[in-house]
Amino acid sequence: MNEAPRFDSRLRKRASLDACLAAATTFAENTELKALILDARQMADELRDLFDNAPCGYHSLDAAGFIVRINDTELGWLGYAREEVVGTMRMTDLMSPQSRGLFAAKFALLKQQGRLNDLEYDMRRKDGTLFPVLVNVLAVYDAAGRFAHSRASVVDITSRKQAEAELKESELRGTAIVRAALDCIITIDSHGTIIEFNPAAEKTFGYLREHVIGRDVAATIIPPAMRGDHHRGLKRYLATGEGSYLGRRVEVTAIRSDGSEFPVELTITPVKLRDQTIFTAYLRDITRQKWAEQELRRFTDEMQAVSRRLVEMQEIERRALANELHDLVGQKLTALGINLNVVQLESAASMTTRSAERLQESLNLVSDTVESIRDVMIALRPAVLDDYGLAPALRSYAAQFAKHTGVAVAVIEDGTARRLQANAEATLFRIAQEALTNVARYARVERATVTMRTLPGSTRLTIVDDGCGFDPSTAHRTARDHGWGLMIMKERAAALGAELIVESAPGRGTRIAVTLKDDAA
Ligand SMILES: Nc1ncnc2c1ncn2[C@@H]1O[C@H](COP(=O)(O)OP(=O)(O)O)[C@@H](O)[C@H]1O
Numbered sequence: 374m375n376e377a378p379r380f381d382s383r384l385r386k387r388a389s390l391d392a393c394l395a396a397a398t399t400f401a402e403n404t405e406l407k408a409l410i411l412d413a414r415q416m417a418d419e420l421r422d423l424f425d426n427a428p429c430g431y432h433s434l435d436a437a438g439f440i441v442r443i444n445d446t447e448l449g450w451l452g453y454a455r456e457e458v459v460g461t462m463r464m465t466d467l468m469s470p471q472s473r474g475l476f477a478a479k480f481a482l483l484k485q486q487g488r489l490n491d492l493e494y495d496m497r498r499k500d501g502t503l504f505p506v507l508v509n510v511l512a513v514y515d516a517a518g519r520f521a522h523s524r525a526s527v528v529d530i531t532s533r534k535q536a537e538a539e540l541k542e543s544e545l546r547g548t549a550i551v552r553a554a555l556d557c558i559i560t561i562d563s564h565g566t567i568i569e570f571n572p573a574a575e576k577t578f579g580y581l582r583e584h585v586i587g588r589d590v591a592a593t594i595i596p597p598a599m600r601g602d603h604h605r606g607l608k609r610y611l612a613t614g615e616g617s618y619l620g621r622r623v624e625v626t627a628i629r630s631d632g633s634e635f636p637v638e639l640t641i642t643p644v645k646l647r648d649q650t651i652f653t654a655y656l657r658d659i660t661r662q663k664w665a666e667q668e669l670r671r672f673t674d675e676m677q678a679v680s681r682r683l684v685e686m687q688e689i690e691r692r693a694l695a696n697e698l699h700d701l702v703g704q705k706l707t708a709l710g711i712n713l714n715v716v717q718l719e720s721a722a723s724m725t726t727r728s729a730e731r732l733q734e735s736l737n738l739v740s741d742t743v744e745s746i747r748d749v750m751i752a753l754r755p756a757v758l759d760d761y762g763l764a765p766a767l768r769s770y771a772a773q774f775a776k777h778t779g780v781a782v783a784v785i786e787d788g789t790a791r792r793l794q795a796n797a798e799a800t801l802f803r804i805a806q807e808a809l810t811n812v813a814r815y816a817r818v819e820r821a822t823v824t825m826r827t828l829p830g831s832t833r834l835t836i837v838d839d840g841c842g843f844d845p846s847t848a849h850r851t852a853r854d855h856g857w858g859l860m861i862m863k864e865r866a867a868a869l870g871a872e873l874i875v876e877s878a879p880g881r882g883t884r885i886a887v888t889l890k891d892d893a894a
């Protein structure tokens with residue numbers, strides 16, 4: 374115990390500390406001292422255990438870079454046995470060629486500085502595979518101040534590197550998506566400062582990314598009138614976590630670099646980061662869409678006006694035709710009938726049987742024609758409609774309809790009927806007419822019911838059959854001369870401010886209901 378063993382040799386021979394302590398125990402005379410030495414042995418055992426089984430690697434290198442000490446953990450990583458390494462291998466033997474160059478410079482620096490942190494190397498296992506490590510290293514000097522050895526802790530950073538690589542990759546992918554997006558993508562931090570501005574945004578707003586990054590988003594792309602709202606909304610969200618714009622699509626106005634304003638569709642998604650919330654806005658210029666919508670609306674309005682006008686014109690024409698039939702043809706036919714009657718009365722005796730038969734035939738023909746013309750007139754514009762109202766007109770039409778089509782129509786009046794305005798009565802009559810025509814053509818039934826119900830504040834006309842039915846969603850106008858009926862019915866109802874409902878399903882019959890509010894009539 375007189376001469377302490379040299380530190381270096383102690384490191385090289387791990388058994389020597391044990392040997393020293395064992396010798397010390399033998400030589401110690403005093404029992405107290407013996408106990409102390411025993412404690413020290415125990416502590417040394419524990420330290421060695423900690424050293425060998427630490428979750429990180431430990432090693433020491435001598436001045437020449439030879440490994441003089443290494444723990445089990447690091448040996449396990451490398452796949453070597455201690456004897457293969459200690460005293461025989463340099464640190465550089467366990468590194469990738471690239472790391473070897475780096476190591477030489479760092480090792481020289483360590484000797485001067487005494488400590489180096491966070492060095493990254495690639496270590497090489499016995500089987501040749503590489504793994505990345507993070508090294509923190511301390512220089513230990515001898516009494517004379519010369520470098521004795523290094524003491525390094527080593528952490529295997531394979532999984533960290535992998536996570537970093539994955540993160541980087543996902544960032545790259547994210548950036549690529551943002552850059553390639555057709556929508557403007559603008560990200561702001563919780564102060565409203567722009568931190569991302571993608572190429573679509575550059576194009577739409579007329580700014581370069583580098584000019585707007587770091588600027589206040591409100592002052593950049595929000596029209597002055599709406600900036601207050603933006604600031605309040607941002608503040609409110611940060612305070613309460615609520616935002617009326619968040620997570621849904623809204624239409625707002627934005628402003629370009631040249632000061633022009635335009636409509637955009639906007640969605641904002643908050644992203645909670647560790648220390649703040651950022652907001653990503655997706656914007657789309659909807660100027661064209663708005664314009665197209667307006668055009669479409671204008672066009673639809675125009676079409677509707679035209680079709681209403683057509684329906685009106687048709688009504689006027691029909692009335693004129695009915696009048697003409699009545700005034701010109703009807704009256705003359707009546708006169709013809711009267712004349713023929715006179716001839717029959719006055720000259721029957723002097724006529725041959727053949728002439729008398731012809732005369733009778735002519736009289737029949739005249740009355741048949743008068744009848745036919747009356748039918749046509751009723752269909753065109755029943756005089757009963759003007760004179761007595763809807764229900765009587767429907768009844769008279771139903772009788773004639775049954776005669777022609779074989780479909781019996783019951784006309785039911787429910788409630789005390791009031792007269793409606795002339796055009797309302799005409800419209801409802803036409804709808805019933807068109808609906809009944811469809812019953813006769815398609816429903817494959819022998820009866821139908823027309824009900825005129827007078828409700829408080831409204832009148833409802835229904836035409837019901839329990840025939841084959843159809844799917845109203847597919848009964849579009851498919852051919853030039855087909856499928857106009859339902860459309861014109863709707864058009865007529867709309868022109869009147871009435872509501873028309875078509876209820877039908879294959880095999881379930883058909884019900885058409887028009888409801889006209891009194892204030893509309
Ligand atoms: N009462 C009904 N029963 C069965 N099918 C009907 C009835 N009314 C209409 N349809 C169906 O709806 C289609 C459209 O009717 P409509 O618009 O009047 O056009 P069109 O009579 O010119 O075919 C008809 O072709 C028919 O298939």
Ligand SMILES: [Mg+2]
Nearest residue numbers: 810811858859
């Ligand atoms: Mg039809």
